[in-house]
Amino acid sequence: VPLxxxxxxxxxxxxxxxxxCVVSGYTYRRYCMGWFRQAPGSWREGVATIDSxxxxxxxxxxxxxxxxxxxxxKNTLYLQMNSLKPEDSAMYYxxxxxxxxxxxxxxxxxxxxxxxxxxxxxKGVLVxxxx
Numbered sequence: 001v002p003l004x005x006x007x008x009x010x011x012x013x014x015x016x017x018x019x020x021c022v023v024s025g026y027t028y029r030r031y032c033m034g035w036f037r038q039a040p041g042s043w044r045e046g047v048a049t050i051d052s053x054x055x056x057x058x059x060x061x062x063x064x065x066x067x068x069x070x071x072x073x074k075n076t077l078y079l080q081m082n083s084l085k086p087e088d089s090a091m092y093y094x095x096x097x098x099x100x101x102x103x104x105x106x107x108x109x110x111x112x113x114x115x116x117x118x119x120x121x122x123k124g125v126l127v128x129x130x131x
Contacts, residue, residue: 001025001120003094008125013086015129019079021094021122028052032102032109032116035068035079037090037127046108047092048079059107062088084129094122 007019019035034049048068050056056068067080077094095118097109102116109116 001028001096001098003096003120003122005092005094005122005125008092008127010128010130011084013084013129013131015084016080016082017084017127018081019092019094019125019127021077021079023075023077023096028096028098030100030102031096031098032104033070033077033094033096034104034107034109035077036093036095036118037088038093039087039090042090044093046106048107049104049109050077051102051104051109053103055104057104057107062107081127084127086129086131089127089129091124092127093124096120 002024004022030052032051035047036044037047038044048058050068065083070077097116097118101112
């Protein structure tokens with residue numbers, strides 16, 4: 001399942017960006033998808049996820065500022081990022097887990113055994129926020 005992100009860039013603190021992730025290929029009925037980020041020298045972290053029930057979840061650091069949503073007709077996942085901060089600077093990746101039992105929680109995707117490693121990943125887009 002190719003995942004192609006777009007929308008990264010550089011903005012000043014307080015600005016906004018909207019990331020898009022086009023999902024090609026088969027449309028899955030059961031899934032959890034989301035956005036993850038990794039800053040230099042840091043672990044990759046979950047930012048926002050959405051599952052096939054429409055449940056959304058966010059990391060505490062982005063709650064109230066970021067919104068994840070999807071357009072099923074366009075097979076596209078979005079991340080609207082507002083009130084951006086320098087600490088939001090990172091590579092942002094779109095990822096998908098396509099199987100039964102996946103669900104969104106605390107900005108990650110989970111399966112019955114715990115946090116899901118995700119089946120598919122995009123190449124990422126760079127987001128840079130200047131102070």
